Amino acid sequence: MENIEAIDIAVIGAGLGGAAAAALLHKAGFSVHAFEQAPVFDRLGAGIHIGPNVMKIFRHLGIESKLAEIGSHPDFWFSRDGRSGEYLSRIRLGEFALKEYGAPYITIHRGDMHAVQMSLLPSSQVHFDHRLIGLEEREEGVLLKFENGTQYVARLVVGADGINSTIREVLLGAEKPRYSGWVGHRALVNVEKLRASGLEFEACVKWWWEKSRHIMAYDTKGDGSEYYYVTGVPDQAWDYGTSFVDSSREEMEEVFGVNAHPVVLALIDATTTVTKWPFYNRDPLSLWSRGRLCLLGDACHPMRPHMAQGACMAIEDAMVLTRCLSAQGLDHYMDAFTLYEHTRRERATKVQTISNANTWLKNPEDPSWVYAYDPLTAPLG
Numbered sequence: 001m002e003n004i005e006a007i008d009i010a011v012i013g014a015g016l017g018g019a020a021a022a023a024l025l026h027k028a029g030f031s032v033h034a035f036e037q038a039p040v041f042d043r044l045g046a047g048i049h050i051g052p053n054v055m056k057i058f059r060h061l062g063i064e065s066k067l068a069e070i071g072s073h074p075d076f077w078f079s080r081d082g083r084s085g086e087y088l089s090r091i092r093l094g095e096f097a098l099k100e101y102g103a104p105y106i107t108i109h110r111g112d113m114h115a116v117q118m119s120l121l122p123s124s125q126v127h128f129d130h131r132l133i134g135l136e137e138r139e140e141g142v143l144l145k146f147e148n149g150t151q152y153v154a155r156l157v158v159g160a161d162g163i164n165s166t167i168r169e170v171l172l173g174a175e176k177p178r179y180s181g182w183v184g185h186r187a188l189v190n191v192e193k194l195r196a197s198g199l200e201f202e203a204c205v206k207w208w209w210e211k212s213r214h215i216m217a218y219d220t221k222g223d224g225s226e227y228y229y230v231t232g233v234p235d236q237a238w239d240y241g242t243s244f245v246d247s248s249r250e251e252m253e254e255v256f257g258v259n260a261h262p263v264v265l266a267l268i269d270a271t272t273t274v275t276k277w278p279f280y281n282r283d284p285l286s287l288w289s290r291g292r293l294c295l296l297g298d299a300c301h302p303m304r305p306h307m308a309q310g311a312c313m314a315i316e317d318a319m320v321l322t323r324c325l326s327a328q329g330l331d332h333y334m335d336a337f338t339l340y341e342h343t344r345r346e347r348a349t350k351v352q353t354i355s356n357a358n359t360w361l362k363n364p365e366d367p368s369w370v371y372a373y374d375p376l377t378a379p380l381g
């Protein structure tokens with residue numbers, strides 16, 4: 001090929017899944033470069049749950065204790081009625097998760113987690129401001145073309161480029177993700193105001209109303225200095241043409257305020273800035289890889305976020321893909337990709353289905369099939 005830099009593995013997108021893939025492949029001894037369209041990552045105001053299934057991967061990467069130190073360790077995932085406050089379920093986490101599932105369950109600010117993940121990558125192998133706009137599959141590698149004019153040739157390409165994935169489009173054709181008919185409000189609330197209410201705000205609680213409307217509220221820091229909520233609300237259309245819009249305390253009162261439990265009312269009262277986001281998804285894809293290209297995370301199995309496992313599945317994908325490439329070797333990438341899909345498809349699709357249905361942990365159930373799973377040792381294939 002022309003005088004273009006040749007690399008072994010290109011990971012397109014350095015979000016939560018791509019950053020994990022790049023770090024795991026690097027640790028496994030592969031030469032890997034990550035290409036991210038954003039010029040820089042901001043600490044956007046949003047939280048995330050990370051289950052023991054993924055904390056095991058972070059242990060392998062050497063960042064488990066750092067994240068455990070920053071994040072909150074809820075003793076329970078509570079589900080409660082949004083009006084009466086009645087407990088619908090009390091799912092044990094905390095020490096129980098540590099003992100039964102083999103790692104902690106944490107809730108954390110996603111910006112804090114992502115920054116720790118990114119710190120694992122050698123800066124010379126992370127390329128910000130590189131938006132992939134096209135590629136050519138050639139015999140000896142894939143020619144990657146970026147918006148800023150640079151080009152690379154990669155032996156393998158991992159599409160970790162999210163729900164609007166360019167790599168998915170190359171594999172399966174242009175198709176916009178489907179609006180799910182649901183939106184979510186997201187807010188970091190005023191903790192001083194919460195404290196002033198004199199009420200107790202549980203470390204991880206999902207408040208439920210009819211038709212599965214809900215508010216999931218939790219700490220994003222272990223020291224209790226940040227409290228966050230994300231909602232799920234049916235909304236027929238998303239006509240704004242943007243990825244999110246500003247919402248308001250008044251809108252929160254309108255949607256959830258009527259006869260709500262005092263803790264919910266205090267939560268709404270402590271809302272200062274709140275945004276509203278549409279949730280999109282896709283049906284399970286018919287193809288996860290072809291030739292030198294493969295997909296992971298939201299590029300491959302996007303879902304509504306109600307099971308708090310979307311990023312966890314992306315990071316599990318990254319771990320299993322790394323194991324498959326290590327087992328088969330780079331030259332046998334097609335076998336590795338097949339093994340990867342066979343290992344991941346059933347689990348990722350099951351999580352996608354339950355997450356979209358928004359039934360997870362509403363009533364008492366055993367979550368061990370999700371949390372006790374060990375992506376480092378689970379049988380391949």
Ligand code: FAD
Pocket residue numbers: 012013014015016017018019035036037038047048049050130131132133160161162163164165166184186230296297298299305307308309310311312313314
């Ligand atoms: P993304 O995080 O979308 O990353 C894709 C990256 O690719 C981005 O950085 C993007 O800039 C980059 N990119 C895109 N196109 C290109 C291109 N052409 N060239 C270069 N770069 C490109 N999951 C959990 O596990 N727990 C939770 O508690 C949880 N809560 C959630 C709450 C909400 C409200 C939402 C919306 C989601 C939640 N999720 C949660 C899901 C989780 O956020 C996603 O599943 C996860 O971010 C997917 O990671 P990803 O790396 O596959 O994709």
